[in-house]
Each structure stands twice: as structure tokens, then as C-alpha cells.
Amino acid sequence: MGLLVDGKWVDQWYDTKASQGKFIRSESEFRNWIYADSEYDPNNANHFPAQTGRYHLYVSLACPWAHRTLIFIKLKQLEEIISISCVHPDMLDNGWEFKKDSNFKDTNIAAGDPLHHFDFAHQLYTKAKPDYSGRVTVPILWDKKRNTIVSNESSEIIRILNHAFNDLTGNFLNFYPADKTKDIDTLNERIYHTVNNGVYKCGFATTQKAYEEALTPLFETLDFLEQQLSSSMFLLGDEQTEADWRLFTTLIRFDAVYFGHFKCNIKRILDYPKLNAYMKRLYDTPNVASTVNLQHIKRHYYYSHKTINPTQVVPVGPAKLFT
Numbered sequence: 001m002g003l004l005v006d007g008k009w010v011d012q013w014y015d016t017k018a019s020q021g022k023f024i025r026s027e028s029e030f031r032n033w034i035y036a037d038s039e040y041d042p043n044n045a046n047h048f049p050a051q052t053g054r055y056h057l058y059v060s061l062a063c064p065w066a067h068r069t070l071i072f073i074k075l076k077q078l079e080e081i082i083s084i085s086c087v088h089p090d091m092l093d094n095g096w097e098f099k100k101d102s103n104f105k106d107t108n109i110a111a112g113d114p115l116h117h118f119d120f121a122h123q124l125y126t127k128a129k130p131d132y133s134g135r136v137t138v139p140i141l142w143d144k145k146r147n148t149i150v151s152n153e154s155s156e157i158i159r160i161l162n163h164a165f166n167d168l169t170g171n172f173l174n175f176y177p178a179d180k181t182k183d184i185d186t187l188n189e190r191i192y193h194t195v196n197n198g199v200y201k202c203g204f205a206t207t208q209k210a211y212e213e214a215l216t217p218l219f220e221t222l223d224f225l226e227q228q229l230s231s232s233m234f235l236l237g238d239e240q241t242e243a244d245w246r247l248f249t250t251l252i253r254f255d256a257v258y259f260g261h262f263k264c265n266i267k268r269i270l271d272y273p274k275l276n277a278y279m280k281r282l283y284d285t286p287n288v289a290s291t292v293n294l295q296h297i298k299r300h301y302y303y304s305h306k307t308i309n310p311t312q313v314v315p316v317g318p319a320k321l322f323t
């Protein structure tokens, strides 16, 4: 685990000393946008045009943020428009790596970097910006034409995928409809801070206080969501929205990883009847189950985070995720 400093790779774990043991996530750096023809402005350097075959999405099958983008590729039927490949689950001294490994083959997604044949994801960042300083994260949405990173911010990549390529795919499913944007944003805000990032705040905390300060709101939100789901199929009624998919990728990792490895162990998702049934409903959405790779998920967290799990032993359980 490390980061780039002025374009040079430095192997360094998260620094929590300056923040009283708290894990603080850094902001994503590449924040450009892809637009459909009618909205694209060629004079704006932050605009990229929606085109078939032009973009490549680098994901980790272990990563909940990258997982959102992969789910949107499936929901929006973008496989023929955007190519995809995945990194190796182990994120060690060199950060994310592209090495191919028959032990971690995914039947749905090719491994490696088919565009540049790089060894490490940090090489993509320095190709896009030679003096880049910051973390090297996935997902990475790459433009093959301008040879640069369009975006490395999953919340924005899913908004792009939700809309920009509609005319090319003919898929007009909208997970961020105009009449629900306020409610989605409100839910996203709470779920991001207390659940999506909340589990990381628990897991990467280096003081008891910082850990407990993250644990309490995490379970308050899970209790709230259990209530919320007592009267509807999805978080905002009987139609899926972006908020559901942002929550799903954390829920599906919870019992297998966050409960043990990140010490989020007041309750499992299995102990929440409504949340568990909801997670199964989302999992059963066509083409979604194929995006869930528990082998990559468990291996990544337990093997890569040596400060939390120095033996790197990966647990065998849980026996089941669904009731």
C-alpha cells in the first residue's frame, strides 16, 4: 500500500497520527465527465464525448467503490460500449497490480491492463499526469483516445453511466430520476458517511475512541435502514435507485469482511431480516450476481491489510450470506 508523490511511488500505510487515530479518505482527483452528443462541448477540456469503444474501466472485484461502477455497466447494458478489466486482489507494496494469476481468475472479467500492459495501476496515474501526487485508487475510467483518466470517482462514474450512453445503448433505465434526486442525495449522504465509508472508519481506526465513534453511527444507520425497508422493496419505494446500488456493495461484503476484519461486529446483515432480504433482491437482479466475487473480496482485505491482519490468513466462512 502506498501513494504517488510528485509522480514517484512511495510505499506508505494510511497516516492516522495527525487525525487522532481517525481514517480520513482523500478526495478523488480526476473529475471529468462524459456527455451525450447533445450536451457535449468540445471546447471544454473537462468534457469527453460518449462514443462506443473509446473508454476502458479498470476495476477491482474486491473494491466496493469499483463494484458500483461494474454493476452500472451491467444494469445499463454497456459491455459492448466500454471495455473492462480487473486488477489482482492483492494490494501490497506496489498498490494495485495487473498481474494475471490463475488462482484468481474471474470467468466474467479479464485480468490485467490490455491497453498498455502496465504492471501497476500507479503507472496509469502517471501516464495521465506525470507529476501526480495522491492515492492510486480504483475504479479508473480511462479514455483510450486522449490517453488519460476521465474519472476516478465512483459516485460520478455511475452518474455518467446512468445517462451519457443512453442513445448508444437504447437503455433508458434511470437510477437517478429527477423527482427523486433530493431523496437519493439525502440518503446517499448518510449512507456514505456512516456505512460505505463508515466500515472503513471502523476498520482503519487506530484508537479505541475513533473506532467506537464510527461504529455507533454505522449501526444506527443499519437499524434505520431496516425500518425503512419494512414498507418497501427498495430504499425509496418499489423501484431501484442509485442509493440502493451504493448501499448494496457494502452490504454484500459486510458479513464476509467488515464484521470480522473491520470489527463491525454488533450484528451481521444476516441478523437484519429486512436488510438481508433486500440484499438478496438486489443480488437477484439480472446480471448482478456475476459481479460479486467473494474470493477476490475476502482475499483482498484479509491479505492486503497487513497492519490489521499480519498473518494474512483468509477466513473460510461465513457459511451463508442469505437467510
Ligand SMILES: N[C@@H](CCC(=O)N[C@@H](CS)C(=O)NCC(=O)O)C(=O)O
Residues within 6 Å of the ligand: 001, 002, 027, 028, 060, 062, 063, 064, 065, 066, 095, 135, 136, 137, 138, 139, 152, 153, 154, 155
Ligand atoms: N472516492 C473513491 C474511492 C475509491 C477507493 O478508495 N478505492 C480503494 C479500493 S476499495 C482503493 O483503491 N484504495 C487504494 C488506496 O487508498 O491507496 C471512489 O469512490 O471512487
